[in-house]
Amino acid sequence: MEKETVRSKIILVGLSLSPLFINNRFLTFLANNISNYGKYSIIKMKEIEVPKHLRQFMLEGAQETKLGDKKGAKKQYRYGNLHIREYDDKYTVHMDKYDPRSDPIRHLVWDAPEVLIGLAGAVIGGSKVGSYLYNQNKNTKQSSVFSGLIASLITGYAAYIVSKKLKE
Numbered sequence: 349m350e351k352e353t354v355r356s357k358i359i360l361v362g363l364s365l366s367p368l369f370i371n372n373r374f375l376t377f378l379a380n381n382i383s384n385y386g387k388y389s390i391i392k393m394k395e396i397e398v399p400k401h402l403r404q405f406m407l408e409g410a411q412e413t414k415l416g417d418k419k420g421a422k423k424q425y426r427y428g429n430l431h432i433r434e435y436d437d438k439y440t441v442h443m444d445k446y447d448p449r450s451d452p453i454r455h456l457v458w459d460a461p462e463v464l465i466g467l468a469g470a471v472i473g474g475s476k477v478g479s480y481l482y483n484q485n486k487n488t489k490q491s492s493v494f495s496g497l498i499a500s501l502i503t504g505y506a507a508y509i510v511s512k513k514l515k516e
Contacts, residue, residue: 465508
C-alpha cells in the first residue's frame with residue numbers, strides 16, 4: 349500500500365472515530381486548507397456525526413443556508429466548503445469540493461451530480477414523450493405538451509433517485 353493511501357486511511361479513521369476532537373479550530377483549518385488535503389482523499393470521506401450531548405459547536409461565521417439536501421435536518425449551515433446539518437440530537441459535517449454559493453456550477457458537477465442527471469432526465473424524457481405524442485396526433489398539441497410535462501417530472505425524478513442511490 350502506498351504511503352499516501354495509508355496516511356489518508358489513518359486520517360479518515362481518526363476523524364470518524366473521534367468526534368470529540370472536532371473543534372472550531374480543526375474545522376476552520378480544514379475549510380481554509382482544503383487544497384492541501386485533496387491528495388489524501390479527505391474530500392471523499394463520509395459525513396462526520398457529532399452527537400450534541402458530546403460536543404455542542406457552531407463555527408463563528410457559519411451561515412444558515414437553504415442550499416443542499418436537508419436529509420431531515422432542522423437547519424443547514426455553510427462555512428466555506430463545510431456543509432453542516434443540525435438535527436435534534438446531532439450535527440453532521442462533510443466537506444464539499446466546491447462552495448455552491450461561490451461556484452454553483454462546479455458544485456453541481458462535482459458534489460451534486462444527481463441534480464444535473466435529474467434535470468437531464470427530465471429534459472430528455474419529457475421532450476421524447478411530448479414529440480412522440482405530437483407526431484402521432486397533431487390535433488392534440490395541448491395534450492402532448494401536458495403529457496410531456498408529466499413525463500419530464502416522472503423521468504427527472506426517477507433519474508435523480510437512481511443517480512443518488514448509485515452515488516451512495
